[in-house]
Amino acid sequence: MAPNDSAETNEATGTVVGRRKAARYIVPFAVAGVAAATIGLVPALANSGDPDLPDITAQELIEKIAASDEQQLSGTVKVTTDLGIPSLGGLAGSFAPDAGSAGSSADPESKLMELASGTHTLRVAVDGPDKQRLSILGESSEYSLVHNGDDVWGYDSGSNEVYHAESDGNERAGGKADKAPEGVPGTPKELAEKALAAADDTTSVTVDGTAQVAGRDAYRLVIKPKQSGSTIGSVTVAVDASTGVPLKFTLAPSGGGKAAVDAGFTQVDFAKPDASSFSFTPPKGAEVTEADEIEAEAEKNGTADKAQKDLSALEDFQGLNVIGKGWSAVAEIDLPGGAGLPAQGSGDVPAQAQQFLDALGDKVTGDFGSGTVFRTRLVNALLTDDGKVYVGAVTKDALVKAADTAE
Numbered sequence: 001m002a003p004n005d006s007a008e009t010n011e012a013t014g015t016v017v018g019r020r021k022a023a024r025y026i027v028p029f030a031v032a033g034v035a036a037a038t039i040g041l042v043p044a045l046a047n048s049g050d051p052d053l054p055d056i057t058a059q060e061l062i063e064k065i066a067a068s069d070e071q072q073l074s075g076t077v078k079v080t081t082d083l084g085i086p087s088l089g090g091l092a093g094s095f096a097p098d099a100g101s102a103g104s105s106a107d108p109e110s111k112l113m114e115l116a117s118g119t120h121t122l123r124v125a126v127d128g129p130d131k132q133r134l135s136i137l138g139e140s141s142e143y144s145l146v147h148n149g150d151d152v153w154g155y156d157s158g159s160n161e162v163y164h165a166e167s168d169g170n171e172r173a174g175g176k177a178d179k180a181p182e183g184v185p186g187t188p189k190e191l192a193e194k195a196l197a198a199a200d201d202t203t204s205v206t207v208d209g210t211a212q213v214a215g216r217d218a219y220r221l222v223i224k225p226k227q228s229g230s231t232i233g234s235v236t237v238a239v240d241a242s243t244g245v246p247l248k249f250t251l252a253p254s255g256g257g258k259a260a261v262d263a264g265f266t267q268v269d270f271a272k273p274d275a276s277s278f279s280f281t282p283p284k285g286a287e288v289t290e291a292d293e294i295e296a297e298a299e300k301n302g303t304a305d306k307a308q309k310d311l312s313a314l315e316d317f318q319g320l321n322v323i324g325k326g327w328s329a330v331a332e333i334d335l336p337g338g339a340g341l342p343a344q345g346s347g348d349v350p351a352q353a354q355q356f357l358d359a360l361g362d363k364v365t366g367d368f369g370s371g372t373v374f375r376t377r378l379v380n381a382l383l384t385d386d387g388k389v390y391v392g393a394v395t396k397d398a399l400v401k402a403a404d405t406a407e
Helices: 022-032 058-067 091-095 108-116 169-174 188-197 291-301 303-314 351-360 396-406
Strands: 072-081 118-127 131-137 142-148 151-156 161-166 203-213 216-225 232-240 246-253 261-269 287-290 320-323 330-334 361-366 369-374 380-384 388-392
Touching: 058 203, 058 216, 058 232, 072 108, 108 118, 108 131, 108 142, 108 151, 161 291, 203 232, 203 246, 216 246, 287 291, 320 396, 330 396, 361 396, 369 396, 380 396, 388 396
Parallel strands: 161 287
Antiparallel strands: 072 118, 072 261, 118 131, 131 142, 142 151, 151 161, 203 216, 216 232, 232 246, 246 261, 320 330, 330 388, 361 369, 369 380, 380 388
């Protein structure tokens, strides 16, 4: 067993949102494919008992993760996400009725969102930055996303629809298509560093024994907030003792109950995957939609302009003020125009969307005035009646306290 040792790391930097087209979808591969071998996905603990491994300190284990450079793997991952958000059902269309009108069921943008809730079984294969495959297994169908060089293919076997995107030739010549956008981690080492970078002096990082994950010996790295008021209780990462690759990731809420994120390898192999894993030819009779066609149709229908206006609206936010630090930090944002929630029955919000908001919201009051707190198991947000937003991975009481402090 490894002893309880602690270490600290530096604060995280932000990430950059990628463009649509092939380069944009290399990012989900980095997260769902290579990330399966780096920031880790959660447990498949064996019943054979904890392995007896040499002692290691938390700092040594962090350095082992950062030094790992495994870029070839294949395996099966089980992911369960329970953020406490009511089922969206058809509500996406209520919030954005124009969305998806020009799309394809094989478009990765919609398919990968399904991983945000429920339990899913994935098959992953990675062979460096140019070749990745992610398959989401359903009861009677399968969705596959394949990146091979310049091409990204999405295939939904249920609808027999195919999505295709390719990078521009000049991007490829400049080397930009081989990696995720600047600021987004794209290698195992970068992903591991990002996963640990948020730990600062408000954080406890310890080695808490060992485990077996997918038949491999691993150390357990446990990250906990030292502060009160956070909705995050702990993060546990099982790190492969041989390669330094994280094999599992468990995020436990401070409120107890089952994990909010519980994802991990049930089988993993670090050998080079077969080249056929990254080959794709549209099946006979499949409907193939090009990414450019979706964009052109969106522009024709005005949805592209609407999206651009939405982005412009975001630029009208009056900056961002952070109250507190570390795990109990709360972001304060002024909404454009100083408007709070539309009054119930005003007609400004579709009925289904209003029901969704009501299901999430709790009315609160304080020195700041009054407002509504929208809660999940992790991230909570207070929207005041005078158009301010306070958001963070903190409790309702911590949000109200932050709003009172800001006044």
